[in-house]
Amino acid sequence: MTREVELTDKEWRDGLSPDQFEVLRKSATEPAWSGKLLHVDSDGVFHCAGCGAALFSTEHKFESGSGWPSFDRAMDDGTIEQHTDRSFGMVRTEIVCARCGGHLGHVFDDGPTETGQRFCVNSLSLEFEPEG
Numbered sequence: 001m002t003r004e005v006e007l008t009d010k011e012w013r014d015g016l017s018p019d020q021f022e023v024l025r026k027s028a029t030e031p032a033w034s035g036k037l038l039h040v041d042s043d044g045v046f047h048c049a050g051c052g053a054a055l056f057s058t059e060h061k062f063e064s065g066s067g068w069p070s071f072d073r074a075m076d077d078g079t080i081e082q083h084t085d086r087s088f089g090m091v092r093t094e095i096v097c098a099r100c101g102g103h104l105g106h107v108f109d110d111g112p113t114e115t116g117q118r119f120c121v122n123s124l125s126l127e128f129e130p131e132g
Helices: 009-015 018-026
Strands: 044-048 054-057 080-085 092-097 103-108 118-121 126-130
Touching (some): 009 018, 018 103, 080 103
Antiparallel strands (some): 044 054, 080 092, 092 103, 103 118
């Protein structure tokens, strides 16, 4: 699949921290409760840490108790792709940035809002831009 942003592993490694590289490019998961964006008190937009694409808004963020930032929807249609993930003996739905293919986390059908969805996202895969 051709992406709008395609880089070599070396280019990704040069532009990301080692932990960000493991999450975004190797589908790792940061430890629960460790993410710097778990609790955000101001309004704004969450961008992909790999390519800068706007992915989520604080308007759709909620406290899920899971230990990772959670949202009930993406900011816009087409910004996130979903794929079946059969790793670790489970079947889950992986979410990736549509622009660069960076691993964000997983989406589950147990969200508390009208969407019924919980986008469970690694803080390391995001950058936060406060409003204003």
